Amino acid sequence: MTAVLEIKDLHAAVEGKEILKGVNLTIRQGEVHALMGPNGSGKSTLGYVIAGHPHYEVTQGDILFNGESILDLEPDERAKLGIFLAFQYPVAIPGVSFANFLRAAVSSVRGYRDRVREEMERTGQFKEVGSELIPMREFRKELLETMDRFNVDRSFARRYLNDGFSGGEKKRGEVLQMAMLKPKIAILDESDSGLDIDALRVVADGINKLVADGMGALLITHYQRILNYVKPDKVSVFYDGRVVLTGGPEVAHMLEEKGYGWVEEHLDELEAKEIVNS
Amino acid sequence: MTTKIMTATPISVAAVKAISDRYNEPAWLRQARLAAWETFEAIPWPTYKEETWRRTRLTGFKLENYALPEAEPEVYASREALPEHLREELAKIDSAGALVLQDGRAIYRELDEALARWGVIFTDLRSALTDHEELVRVHLGAQVSVDENKFAALHYALWLNGAFLFIPRNIAIEKPFQVLILQGERVANFHHTLLVGEENSEAVIVEDFMGSKEGMSDSVAEVFAQQAARLHYLRLQNLDETAWNFATQRISTARDALYRHLQASWGSKLSKVWIDLELEEPGGHGELLGLYFTQDRQHIDHHTNQNHRVPHCTSDLLFKGALDDHSRSVYQGLIRVWPGAQKTDAYQKNDNLILSDHARADSIPGLEIEADDVRCTHGATSAKVPEEYVFYLMARGLSRKTAVRMIVQGFFEEVLNRVPVPGVRAKLEAEIAHRVGIE
Numbered sequence: 001m002t003a004v005l006e007i008k009d010l011h012a013a014v015e016g017k018e019i020l021k022g023v024n025l026t027i028r029q030g031e032v033h034a035l036m037g038p039n040g041s042g043k044s045t046l047g048y049v050i051a052g053h054p055h056y057e058v059t060q061g062d063i064l065f066n067g068e069s070i071l072d073l074e075p076d077e078r079a080k081l082g083i084f085l086a087f088q089y090p091v092a093i094p095g096v097s098f099a100n101f102l103r104a105a106v107s108s109v110r111g112y113r114d115r116v117r118e119e120m121e122r123t124g125q126f127k128e129v130g131s132e133l134i135p136m137r138e139f140r141k142e143l144l145e146t147m148d149r150f151n152v153d154r155s156f157a158r159r160y161l162n163d164g165f166s167g168g169e170k171k172r173g174e175v176l177q178m179a180m181l182k183p184k185i186a187i188l189d190e191s192d193s194g195l196d197i198d199a200l201r202v203v204a205d206g207i208n209k210l211v212a213d214g215m216g217a218l219l220i221t222h223y224q225r226i227l228n229y230v231k232p233d234k235v236s237v238f239y240d241g242r243v244v245l246t247g248g249p250e251v252a253h254m255l256e257e258k259g260y261g262w263v264e265e266h267l268d269e270l271e272a273k274e275i276v277n278s
Numbered sequence: 279m280t281t282k283i284m285t286a287t288p289i290s291v292a293a294v295k296a297i298s299d300r301y302n303e304p305a306w307l308r309q310a311r312l313a314a315w316e317t318f319e320a321i322p323w324p325t326y327k328e329e330t331w332r333r334t335r336l337t338g339f340k341l342e343n344y345a346l347p348e349a350e351p352e353v354y355a356s357r358e359a360l361p362e363h364l365r366e367e368l369a370k371i372d373s374a375g376a377l378v379l380q381d382g383r384a385i386y387r388e389l390d391e392a393l394a395r396w397g398v399i400f401t402d403l404r405s406a407l408t409d410h411e412e413l414v415r416v417h418l419g420a421q422v423s424v425d426e427n428k429f430a431a432l433h434y435a436l437w438l439n440g441a442f443l444f445i446p447r448n449i450a451i452e453k454p455f456q457v458l459i460l461q462g463e464r465v466a467n468f469h470h471t472l473l474v475g476e477e478n479s480e481a482v483i484v485e486d487f488m489g490s491k492e493g494m495s496d497s498v499a500e501v502f503a504q505q506a507a508r509l510h511y512l513r514l515q516n517l518d519e520t521a522w523n524f525a526t527q528r529i530s531t532a533r534d535a536l537y538r539h540l541q542a543s544w545g546s547k548l549s550k551v552w553i554d555l556e557l558e559e560p561g562g563h564g565e566l567l568g569l570y571f572t573q574d575r576q577h578i579d580h581h582t583n584q585n586h587r588v589p590h591c592t593s594d595l596l597f598k599g600a601l602d603d604h605s606r607s608v609y610q611g612l613i614r615v616w617p618g619a620q621k622t623d624a625y626q627k628n629d630n631l632i633l634s635d636h637a638r639a640d641s642i643p644g645l646e647i648e649a650d651d652v653r654c655t656h657g658a659t660s661a662k663v664p665e666e667y668v669f670y671l672m673a674r675g676l677s678r679k680t681a682v683r684m685i686v687q688g689f690f691e692e693v694l695n696r697v698p699v700p701g702v703r704a705k706l707e708a709e710i711a712h713r714v715g716i717e
Contacts, residue, residue, distance in 0.1 A: 051669075051673045052673070053669055054669070074672065074677075075673045076672045076673075076674075076675050076678070079673055079675035080675055084673075087670065090670065091667055091670045093670070093671070093685060093688055094688055094691070094692070095689055095690065095691030096684050096687070096691075101671070101684060104676055104680060105671075105675045108675040108676055108677070108680070109675035113677075129711075160688070161688075
């Protein structure tokens, strides 16, 4: 079954201030959907709200994953469904090694934890600590293979999570996590920002491989640059908390030419059309 | 009302004399005990008006609630004969020697024979007093003086036993020496630790304080790191959460000596711990590591001194604590650089992670510098678990509980990384996991 993430008339606020003002968007597995918009238009907020950030309050509308609302789910439950958010600014967590963290995350997302818990409840017997994790040997093999395939240096495994990472390393780290967790739908929040051309290629290459494997991607970006490396199936323009235009790759080129100023000038007619389209 | 154990002696001058009588102690020690009792009586009980006690109150502490144990516990001839829980505890560390004390009695002793032949002494203090009286006499009280504080005075009047480790010149022992200090209910225990590392010697010792339900522990530790000695002392305080704990510790380092200390504080209702590092000759290096994790209404107070008396010494202190529920920690630290102690390099840091709205950490780092060519840095932080960290980990599929546990464990990693004994590190990790709560 092809997973679908549907965002319907989504309104969200932070501290009483409305940021998302009726977003409509559909992302399908295997597709790349670019979401372009100026800074401050609420693109990142959309990513956070999909992932379940507690800071934002959904005031209206819904987010459906395969037809079921996910609004009541905790962030970890959403991750287990196969939703992934690649952060624009991943936090550094000192003392937590990349490998240990990723092993716990993979175990959780692939159901090792839940299976052990169910078994303990069923049999009434305790399992030893560590049995809720994917076996070390299996994990290590997969991690090393994935690092090689996605051009991530093997030293990442031993380093503390994003601690002392350069901007480019953090973005590669997000791609590595995504590759290990194998989400059905990934929201990539400005995964291209602050990258030099080599790092951008690595990140884009990673996204392409995962899309080829069947992942759906919502590519949030300010610039058209990454779209030279990751070919979008659809491009939506985001402005002031909502999608104002959706089309094919040509929309990105048009934006590059005309700029976000053009969007602002033609807001009324775009919105009228978008509503008809959606 | 507290019911006293049948075979117990209330704390009094009579008890002081009774100890000397029972063990037929030498005259110098008998006199020292009586003098200590007088000092104890002369020093008033601390009040919050003293800076040291401003944040740590002894409300509810009554000396008359505790007694000295009299019953002679069973002594074990071999590891196999020990009760299972003690065997398990000892097995956690691959040691060069082990010593188990129950209420001030050595109930089990073990030392690698080869080490004994080389002149290593590792035994309980009572036995050391009989077999090596002069060594004990020279060192006992040479670091921590009787009038240091009221609890030190009480300790010197009433100590029954302790641990004695003596490493002769040029002997280096890689495996740690392990001491378990067990206490029964409502007992007052006065454990005394003497560590002597002669020139160019090396040793690691781990002391583990356990038990003491509704009891008190009033310990003193004295460490002598002689020229170029390398000593590691790991002190794990895992007393019952109803126990009062007082500990006075002082370490002196001679020329080019290296000293590493770990104070891990999990247990007790209230702890007041002094750790003084005295860098007395050039080239000395001292590291003081601290780790604490308090819960419920626990109160843990650490007071440290890095005393640079001479030039060219380095010291490095890192105390990290997590506080949950209504618990409270106090950290007071001083780097003191004496006139002329040039080229001192001293560092002091206390970080606190607050896990509950009702927990509180007070941190008072301090510098007192009377030399001009030195590098001294100090700092303190106190923060809650950042919600952004939790969200990031949850967005990767970890439950809130697992996320918080990882963050807390990560917070302590900086200290755990520097614990030289794998068995101790594993114990500390297990304690942290236990406190954060495994799903």
